[in-house]
Amino acid sequence: MNYIGEHLWAAELGRGLTAFSFVFALLSTFAYYSKGEGWKTVGRLAFRIHAITLFGLIGTLFFIMANHYFEFDYVWKHTSLDLPPRYLFSAFWEGQEGSFLLWMFWNAILGWILTYTAKNFEGPVVGVFAAVQAFLVSMILGVWIGDYQLGYSPFNLVRELPENLGLPWTQFEDYLTRFPNFMDGSGLNPLLQNYWMTIHPPTLFLGFASTLIPFSYAIAGLLRKDYTSWISSALKWSVFSVGILGVGILMGGAWAYEALSFGGFWAWDPVENTSLVPWLTMAAGTHLLLIQRNKGGVMPSVLFLLIITFLLVLYSTFLTRSGILGDSSVHAFVDLGLSGQLLIYLLFFTLGSLGLFLARYRSLPKKEQEDRMDSREFWMFIGALVLLISGLQITLSTSYPVFNKLFGPEGLIHLYDENKVLNDPITHYNAIQVPFAIIITLLIGAGQFLSYRQTSTKLFFQRQITTLVVTTILTALSAWALEMWNPMYITLMWTSYYAVIANLEFWIRWGKGRWNFAGASVAHVGFGLLIAGALVSNANKDVISQNRTFIHEDFPANENLLLSLGDTVEMGKYWATWSGQNEEGYYINYELQFFEEIDGKLEAAFNLSPRIQLNERMGNVAEPSTRHTLTKDIYTHVTYADLRTEEERGTDEWKNEFELELNIGDTHFLYGKYQLELDTLVVDAPQADSELQYAVLGAGLTITTLEDSVYKVMPVYAVQGNQAQHVDAEIKELGLKFSFDRINYDTNKPVIIASEHTEAEVPFILVKAEVFPWINLLWLGSILMAVGTGIAIAQRVKRERK
Amino acid sequence: MKNSQIAIIIAIAVLIGFTLVNLGNSATYSSFADASLQQGETTTVIGYLNLEEPMSFDPKTVTLTFAAKDKKGNASTVVYNQPKPQDFERSEEITMTGYATDSAFVATDILMKCPSKYNEQNEVDSDKIYK
Numbered sequence A: 001m002n003y004i005g006e007h008l009w010a011a012e013l014g015r016g017l018t019a020f021s022f023v024f025a026l027l028s029t030f031a032y033y034s035k036g037e038g039w040k041t042v043g044r045l046a047f048r049i050h051a052i053t054l055f056g057l058i059g060t061l062f063f064i065m066a067n068h069y070f071e072f073d074y075v076w077k078h079t080s081l082d083l084p085p086r087y088l089f090s091a092f093w094e095g096q097e098g099s100f101l102l103w104m105f106w107n108a109i110l111g112w113i114l115t116y117t118a119k120n121f122e123g124p125v126v127g128v129f130a131a132v133q134a135f136l137v138s139m140i141l142g143v144w145i146g147d148y149q150l151g152y153s154p155f156n157l158v159r160e161l162p163e164n165l166g167l168p169w170t171q172f173e174d175y176l177t178r179f180p181n182f183m184d185g186s187g188l189n190p191l192l193q194n195y196w197m198t199i200h201p202p203t204l205f206l207g208f209a210s211t212l213i214p215f216s217y218a219i220a221g222l223l224r225k226d227y228t229s230w231i232s233s234a235l236k237w238s239v240f241s242v243g244i245l246g247v248g249i250l251m252g253g254a255w256a257y258e259a260l261s262f263g264g265f266w267a268w269d270p271v272e273n274t275s276l277v278p279w280l281t282m283a284a285g286t287h288l289l290l291i292q293r294n295k296g297g298v299m300p301s302v303l304f305l306l307i308i309t310f311l312l313v314l315y316s317t318f319l320t321r322s323g324i325l326g327d328s329s330v331h332a333f334v335d336l337g338l339s340g341q342l343l344i345y346l347l348f349f350t351l352g353s354l355g356l357f358l359a360r361y362r363s364l365p366k367k368e369q370e371d372r373m374d375s376r377e378f379w380m381f382i383g384a385l386v387l388l389i390s391g392l393q394i395t396l397s398t399s400y401p402v403f404n405k406l407f408g409p410e411g412l413i414h415l416y417d418e419n420k421v422l423n424d425p426i427t428h429y430n431a432i433q434v435p436f437a438i439i440i441t442l443l444i445g446a447g448q449f450l451s452y453r454q455t456s457t458k459l460f461f462q463r464q465i466t467t468l469v470v471t472t473i474l475t476a477l478s479a480w481a482l483e484m485w486n487p488m489y490i491t492l493m494w495t496s497y498y499a500v501i502a503n504l505e506f507w508i509r510w511g512k513g514r515w516n517f518a519g520a521s522v523a524h525v526g527f528g529l530l531i532a533g534a535l536v537s538n539a540n541k542d543v544i545s546q547n548r549t550f551i552h553e554d555f556p557a558n559e560n561l562l563l564s565l566g567d568t569v570e571m572g573k574y575w576a577t578w579s580g581q582n583e584e585g586y587y588i589n590y591e592l593q594f595f596e597e598i599d600g601k602l603e604a605a606f607n608l609s610p611r612i613q614l615n616e617r618m619g620n621v622a623e624p625s626t627r628h629t630l631t632k633d634i635y636t637h638v639t640y641a642d643l644r645t646e647e648e649r650g651t652d653e654w655k656n657e658f659e660l661e662l663n664i665g666d667t668h669f670l671y672g673k674y675q676l677e678l679d680t681l682v683v684d685a686p687q688a689d690s691e692l693q694y695a696v697l698g699a700g701l702t703i704t705t706l707e708d709s710v711y712k713v714m715p716v717y718a719v720q721g722n723q724a725q726h727v728d729a730e731i732k733e734l735g736l737k738f739s740f741d742r743i744n745y746d747t748n749k750p751v752i753i754a755s756e757h758t759e760a761e762v763p764f765i766l767v768k769a770e771v772f773p774w775i776n777l778l779w780l781g782s783i784l785m786a787v788g789t790g791i792a793i794a795q796r797v798k799r800e801r802k
Numbered sequence B: 001m002k003n004s005q006i007a008i009i010i011a012i013a014v015l016i017g018f019t020l021v022n023l024g025n026s027a028t029y030s031s032f033a034d035a036s037l038q039q040g041e042t043t044t045v046i047g048y049l050n051l052e053e054p055m056s057f058d059p060k061t062v063t064l065t066f067a068a069k070d071k072k073g074n075a076s077t078v079v080y081n082q083p084k085p086q087d088f089e090r091s092e093e094i095t096m097t098g099y100a101t102d103s104a105f106v107a108t109d110i111l112m113k114c115p116s117k118y119n120e121q122n123e124v125d126s127d128k129i130y131k
Helices: A008-032 A037-066 A073-078 A085-092 A096-117 A119-138 A195-210 A212-224 A231-259 A270-294 A299-321 A339-363 A376-398 A400-407 A425-449 A457-463 A465-482 A487-510 A515-539 A775-801 B003-025 B032-037 B126-130
Strands: A143-145 A148-150 A561-564 A568-571 A574-584 A587-598 A601-608 A611-613 A621-623 A625-628 A632-641 A654-661 A667-670 A674-684 A695-705 A710-713 A716-720 A723-727 A729-731 A736-744 A749-757 A764-773 B027-030 B043-049 B056-058 B063-070 B075-080 B093-100 B105-113
Touching: A008 A037, A008 A119, A037 A073, A037 A085, A037 A096, A037 A119, A073 A096, A085 A096, A085 A195, A096 A119, A096 A195, A096 A212, A119 A212, A119 A339, A195 A212, A195 A231, A195 A270, A195 A299, A212 A231, A212 A270, A212 A299, A212 A339, A231 A270, A231 A775, A270 A299, A270 A376, A299 A339, A299 A376, A376 A425, A376 B003, A425 A465, A425 A487, A425 A515, A457 A465, A465 A487, A487 A515, A515 A764, A515 A775, A561 A568, A561 A574, A574 A764, A587 A632, A587 A764, A601 A625, A601 A632, A611 A632, A621 A632, A632 A775, A654 A667, A654 A736, A674 A749, A695 A736, A695 A749, A710 A729, A716 A736, A723 A736, B027 B043, B032 B043, B032 B063, B032 B075, B032 B093, B032 B105, B075 B093
Parallel strands: B075 B105
Antiparallel strands: A143 A148, A561 A764, A568 A574, A574 A587, A587 A601, A587 A611, A611 A621, A625 A632, A632 A764, A654 A749, A667 A674, A674 A695, A695 A710, A695 A716, A716 A723, A729 A736, A736 A749, B043 B063, B043 B093, B056 B063, B063 B075, B093 B105
């Protein structure tokens, strides 16, 4: 059948380019690992063709997305006609297939750069890149081998999906115009329609891609048994990797803080954890590379860390994309059925690289003499070790779902009967990671006063007397000002201040404030500030929306405050009013006005508008609104709001109509609150010529409340001929109405209808508001870290040129 | 023995220590029946919302009360002192962390799994076609 309106050429082109890209990546790997200059030229050419076809396929996917060819599954799922063009990039990498492409894109760029810069290491280094690319392209190949689908192509047509094959609608050749479903796609998830989604994934994936360079150098070194000539190149790139990966992770934190209601910038979610771990090990590896270059003797550890960093990136990929985190993470990817392929990818590189490492282990250059305990390199080594343990601890705790799959009730090796789970991950990670942070910041500070090879104790303390004094005074002042007395927190505050001040002093006094010393110092100052900011803003976080009225000792303190429209309530040192709401696209904005009490008068301080995103696909989501000041942030979000429309809410004045049939003397318990008794029945029914002229009946009702207040009313029912009239009785205080409806002639009992008054409900919302003190230290620290690593790279490149 | 080797051995010991602590601290997914045997102990129960029983949310006290069934079929009333999560009724599965009391299971944390979440579907609605 020839379907009308499909752009099959794009499908053919896209799939063709994917296939070529895959084949050339394989060819490049093969050629680069064959001996001889000729093969090397072939390898390089193949890698570049691979890269060009990859860019072509990325371009094709962009083209069909920009033109909304909704017959393509990926286009239908991730774009819609009303998607603003600026979100096209976000839509591109929203799905697994697109994010794989983003990753491959960076690998191709970095690999291409290396074909110029790696010089005589080009063969094995770019060869590793080509092998990784071959695996990655295979994830989007979409080729059926028997019943097994190798990869999942972004160029699949909707009608070709296995679940749609043979369905009636695929029998229409004009299905694209016949069925409304194909007029518009489901679009980019509104939750992801913000600028963070445009900048965070590319940065993070560049970070992931960059971990491959030091890994490739390590593999190349092992293959050639050359453990010296690649150190500077690897060092330069590992600094780059630490910087970019760090920025990528922190952007994720900033996104969570600014636009999502996670209640902070870090939630120890598995997806966050698995991106942090490679950063920790890469930072450790970078420092060991420095020791190796300056003094040597740590080659085995260097190789191990560079290898494991990339393996942890692969493990992270496996965790977030195989669907294994389903129960424990709020933002893992959908399972595309690639878990088998991902596992092979992970195992291939793990066994290959660690196997090579072990095979060469005996021949690796070892230390000639032992490091002294008072040397800088010894403590840098310890620092690297602590970073590694910290990373492995996070990995272990994040891997519970994997352990459950392996050893759980349905596991391969049955070890326990019930799946294990971390009850309170945030407390768990904080408790273990705070001591690690203390050691790391302490070493970052102390390391500056140690010399390579050996340092005299006297000199070590003489050098840092100013730092120690200033740090202690600052810590005391901060603890006093913030009323923070937890010994663990005070220790961490001291060590992080120490890291900041020690590095400042080192740079100014020993580095004479010179530009070429600045990189490391600025990055270390940034790290210290980041930890201090994270500590203070979290430990001293103040929930100012405490609802103290209703706390019961059994219940956790309530952190949400009820705001009625127009009411002003106390919130910490502020007063807040909910003044109204307005709709804006997907959003309902809630306007909050904050006041401060100055001389007994309320003065307007600032306005915030937290909002709720109406999101049919993900469920409605609250987005915070934050007031930023230098020393603190006031962070608010709406935790409950009535989103029903007026129609759904109903506009009837009376509700809960209830019909009663009563004899005189009967009682009834009404609405669970009132005792109702029919005590009299007044009848006025004059007769003339034995004809009933009219009848007026009154039902004497007595209502007793739970507090024993008594009300007496008499609803009236009048009939004349076919006409009936009712005079209802109301009790305004109770909001009750009684109507004498009729006499049931079968039972001869009067029928009374009771109803309750609909209270004029004042709209309300629940708001949670928190104050994060000194969170700006965290952002300042992040920026300094990025700047510091930038300077360090610039300096290395400059030194190389000389 | 070399200093660095001592350090590595200590590091490995620390890591094994943490692993053991972890295993000790970690809970298993529990049931309402098990939870009520150990009142006050924090556990995690995976279950479903029972919509046949009444559910109420009182915004003034911020109390959500609902009926749930765990995977083994035990029923319990659950009290949750947080605002009612959006689309709570649509949840397919609820992971409740909290502790049991005489009258109800008090949840301190709730994680919902919604059928719509990440579940992109492009089924063609056959009702729309033939009319």
